[in-house]
Amino acid sequence: MAGAGCNPAIPVWLNEEDLNCIICHGLLDWPATLPCGHNFCRGCLRHLRAAGHGWACPTCREDWPRPPPLRKNTQLQALVDKYACAARELDAGPEPAPGHAHAHAHAHQPPPAAVPKSTMEAIQGLTGLVEQLVDTVKRLQRQRCSLEPGLDNELGILGKAAASVDNTSLVSPKLTTSNTSEEKMINILHNLEEIQEKLQGYNTWKVASEEQTLVDHLKALPSSSHLPDQRCPAPNRASQFAPWAINPTFDLKSLSCSLEVSKDCQRVTVSPRPQPYPWSCERFSVSQVLCSQAFSSGRQYWEVDTRCCNCWAVGVASWSMNRDKMLGRTTDSWCIEWRGTGQFSAWAMGKKTDLDSSKPGIVGVLLDLEFGKLVFYSVANQERLLYECEISASSPVHPAFWLYGLNPGNSLVIGRIKA
Structure with missing residues (x-):
């Protein structure tokens, strides 16, 4: 008799927001379930508690005089992990199907230890790659400079001798090629450095933006001093409708x-x-x-x-x-x-x-x-x-x-x- 594990999997379509924490707007990390049934990142709840906001649920506002037990919702965590893995595979695109022996060899390997949770992590990885490319191009440029003095002398002598005989000598293209390669390398380095600056600027802005968002949420919770202006006038205007x-x-x-x-x-x-x-x-x-x-x-x-x-x-x-x-x-x-x-x-x-x-x-x-x-x-x-x-x-x-x-x-x- 077939066991329960043999039943076919039923595909369920999830949006990232279905598994997001409404405090930090990211995928739930160590999801903790409050007695009211709502789930949040344990770290986010502790931040709110440390900021003096008590244990009121951010969703339904139910409050508890004593700290409720923050136990990990293991089933929800497993669902978040599966979603993150699926999202990563979708971003990576299809891979060639391995042979049967190769597939069997990898069947028992554990999943990757770290799965990017956001675009921010992908940007940071790309930043590191661009830094490596910049270093590589600069190293090649230094190596080229160390080799070129002798080469330039030889080409210069040949060029002068050839110029006295025939302006269409085959030596001229060599000189042109050398100059063209140097220009290309300089342009590549310039473009990479521009990309590097933009990525670093994005990282700085993103971190500052996320920190400010959390600060804004913390400031908004406790007192009426942070409430929006209640004097906003109601709209009163003519309309084509x-x-x-x-x-x-x-x-x-x-x-x-x-x-x-x-x-x-x-x-x-x-x-x-x-x-x-x-x-x-x-x-x-x-x-x-x-x-x-x-x-x-x-x-x-x-x-x-x-x-x-x-x-x-x-x-x-x-x-x-x-x-x-x-x-x-x-x-x-x-x-x-x-x-x-x-x-x-x-x-x-x-x-x-x-x-x-x-x-x-x-x-x-x-x-x-x-x-x-x-x-x-x-x-x-x-x-x-x-x-x-x-x-x-x-x-x-x-x-x-x-x-x-x-x-x-x-x-x-x-x-x-x-x-």
């Missing part, structure tokens, strides 16, 4: 316990502490919220002021969206998502598309169910297209929002549009 403009309101039944809304239900804010909302299966477990208004036909347009929020997602979703999932990662939700410079993307039915744009201060959302389109604009003096996708919802959709859960006081505002 004014005939279809609406002013939706946030739905309290779907509101995460990490969030709170204004009295007019048009501003949603990350709360510094969990809110005592009654439990409901309609309430999001992460810092997300839907609007009360549902649309199944026609054309609607609304605007969202994002200037008081560091990280956010804006889009639409059906009411039946899984309350434990992130916006855009399901087959019934669509959004654009800002998580910092170089991390602007669109998500449609679980698929990610990177976007190349600066942070939009005000986002305009056009839901055109007559033509099955969802369009996002950056709104300033005029609308600028950010992203457009098809939408085919089997049930009505609601305006949907996500506020990254590490920055209390961050807020999104639904603006009023003038005709």
